[in-house]
Amino acid sequence: MTELKINPHFEDFIYDWDHTNYLLVGGYGSSKSFNTALKIILKLLSEKRTALVVRNTFETHRESTYALFREIVKDHLELHNQFNFTLNPMQILFPNGSKIIFKGGDSTEKLKSLVNISVIWIEECSEIREEVYHELKGRLRHPTLSLHTLLSTNPVSKDNWTYRFFFKDDLKDYFRLNDEELYEKRIIKMEDTYYHHSVVTDNKFATDKYIEALQETKEYDPDTYRIKFEGRFGFSGLRVFSQFQTMPHDEIIAKIRKIQNPSRKCGMDFGFATSYNCLVKLVIDKNENILYIHYEYYDKNKTDPETAEDLKDFAFTKELIKGDSAEPKTIRYFRQQGFNMRSARKYKGSRLQYTKKVKRFKKIICSDECPNVIRELQWLTFKKDSKGIIKEDEFSTDPHSLSAIWYALDDYDHIDLKGDKMKELTKESLGIW
Template sequence: MTTARIELPPKLIPVFSGEADVRGAYGGRGSAKTRSFAKMSAIRAYMWDQAGRSGQIVCGRQFMNSLADSSLEEVKLAIADEPWLAGQFEIGEKYIRTKSGRVYYTFVGLDRNIDSIKSKARILLAWVDEAEPVSDIAWTKLIPTLREEDSELWVTWNPESDESATHKRFRAASDPRYRVAEINYRDNPKFPLVLERQRKRDLLQRPEKYGHIWDGDFLTITDAVIFQNRVSVEEFAEPPEGTRFFYGADWGFAKDPTVLIRFWIDDDCLFVSHEAFGHGVEIDETPALFDSVPGSRDWPIKADGARPETISYMRRKGFNISAAEKWPGSVEDGIAHMKGFSRIVVHERCAHIAREFRLYSYKVDRVSGDVLPIIVDDHNHGIDAVRYGLDGYIQARGGTGVWARLAG
C-alpha cells in the first residue's frame, strides 16, 4: 500500500482524526483553515473513489452569485499543492471530479439554492466555508440532506457574533461527535511574510479591528470596550537599571488559565513586558510556569487571595508571593486606576493579555444596544493579574492617594 504524507497545521490534526458528524474550524485571517479543509475534501474524494464509492461533495457558501464566489478555486489550488493528488482528478474551468467520475464537486449558494440541495443525490460531504452568516433556517434544511451513514458536515468561519446561528450550533454546543477547533495565524506554520507585514500594520493602524481580523474575535461595540483607545501593542526595550518591576498572578479554575504578568511604570505609562498563561496547570507545575517569566523569583508577586493553599505552596518553592487585598468594588477601583495611566503599552510577545485588553467589556443591552455599567466577567485573567500586581497602589473609593488623585 502506498502512503502519502499530508501536511496540516497541528491544531487541525485532531479535527480530522477519528469519527465525527461535524468537523470545523474558526478563527482569523491567515490561519490556513480554508486551504486545509479544501485539501482534506479532495483527499476524502480520492479515498471514496478508490473504495468504489459514488457521490458528491457539496461546497456551500451563504452568498454565491457565481462560481467566482465559490470555493472552486480554493479546491483547485489545494489539489495542485499535492502532486500525487493532482493526477487523480479531472479539473476543468467549472468542474472538479475524480478520474473515474464517481466522485464530483458541486458548488452552491445557500441563500438561493438551499431548497434544491434536498434533491441532490448521495451527498458524501457538505463543506460550508465563510459560514458565519448562514442562518438557522439554512442549517435546519441542509443538515438532514446528509443521509449517508458516514456523511459529514464541515464548517469553516471567521466569527463575528456570539448570537450567530453558526456559533450557537457548532462552537457553543457540546457534542462528542463535533470536532471543532479555533485556529489563527500563529497556528499556521507556513504563515506568509506578506500577511505578517499586513498583520503588523493592522496592529498599529487599526487596533480596534485587529482582534477580529487576525485573532478570530467577535466584532465588538467599541463603546463597550473598557480600555478602548488606551492600549497599544508594540515592541520595546527593557527599562533602565533600577526600575521597579511589578508581578501579578491569577489562578486557574477549571478551564481558566493560571497567569503571571510582569510590568513596570514609567512616565505615567504602564508597560507589560512578559506573560505566562497556562491552561490545566497542576499545582506542582506552577513553579515552572512562573519561572518562564524573567525575575519572578527575585521580586514580590501579588496574587489572587482566593487560593491561599497555592500561595503557601509557591512560597515554599521559593517565590516571594502574597495575597492582594480585595474589598467590595475593588475590581471597579482597579479598572479606574489602570485607566488613569496615560498609556498602557503591551509587548508584542504578550498575545494573550493584548487580546484581553481588546475584549474586556461592559455589558451591552441586546435590545437597546445601551452600554451598561456592568463589567462582563470574561477576557480578564491577565488584566486581573495586573490589578493584583498593583496592590497597595489601588485604593478603595473615598480613600486617599492614587484613588483620590484619579477621582479628583
C-alpha cells in the first residue's frame, strides 16, 4: 500500500479479526464505512477469501460501497491495475484470487446460491429486515477459514431490530449491552462481538465546515443532532403520539375504577404469518379526555380456532369486539363461536381520521403489562415522502396495536370544547370502500 493515514479511533478495529461479529454504530461522517471497506481489503489481500457486501437494495451499491472500494484501491494500492472491477456481475477480483461480490438484501432468494462466503459486510444494516440478517448468517460458511460478519449503521429508532438484537429487547426481556456504556467507552469487546462507536470528530479528515453544519442541527432539530452528530439511538422523526405514557398495571386499574361512567372499548386486528393477531381493551375517561390501554393479546402463526381458544373468556363475557372489516370470514367464524364481534368501519381516508381521533386524547396511558403496545406506539413516528413531507397516514413501522385501537374507537365520538359531540361522518360523505 501507499502511505495511508488511519484514523486512530479505527486502528484497533481494522486489525482485529478475533471476533465473529463487528457492529459499528456512528454519526454522519465518522468514516466507519471507509474503515470497514479498508479492513476488508487488507484481509482479502492477506488471505484468499470471498467477501459479500450487502445493502438493502442492490441499486444503491454502485454509488456507495462499490465506488468506495474502487476509490481505496485506486488511491492507496500500488497494484491497483491488477484488480478487476466489473458491473455485470458487480464484483471485484483481487490479484491473489480473493473476490468481493455485491447483493441486495431485499430478496433472500438471491442469497441462497452463495457458497464459500467467509466475510459479510452489511452496510446500513438498520435498513434490512431482521430475517434477512439471519438468512445472511446462514450463508456464512467455509470449511477452513474463520467467519466474520461486519455491520455498520447510523443509529435509528430503538425499535429497530439492530438495537433489539445487539443491545436489549424489552419485549423479550433480553439484555446484552447498555448503549450508554458503548457511548462512554467507545469500543467494547464482549464475547463474540466487537462494538465500535464513532462520531464525526473521530474522523481526522472531516472538514471544520462539515462538523459545524452537523453541530448547528442541535439548535433546531435535536433528534437529527442526536443521530447525525452524537451517533446515538433513540427515536427518529416526528412522534405520532407525544402524549403516550406508561404506568404500572395496578396503578392504571386503580385510576380506571375511579372514573365516572367509563367508556369501555375492545378492538382486534387480524394476522397470521407475517402480521399479528392483536386485541386490546381500552377505557376512556370522557371528562378528562384520557385513553387507558390495560390489556393486550398479541400473537401470530395461529389459526382462527387456536386464537378463539386463547380468547375464549371473551366469548363468555360477550364483550363487544370491533374487528377489521377486511376479514369478514374471520369475524363470521368468531361470531359462530359465540363472540360478540362486529366489523369496524373502513372508508377512504379512515386511517388518517382514526389516527387523528387517537391523537385528540389529552393523555394515552398504557399498562406496563402491554409490552407490544408500548413497543409499537411509544416511539412510533410518521413516514416522510421523497421530499421529506410528513405522510400523516403512514408510519415508521406497521403497528398492529394501533389498528386494534382504531377499530375499538370506531363508534366513539370526542366531545369538543363547546361540549357538543363531533358530527358523525356519513358513508356518503366519506365514500365507503
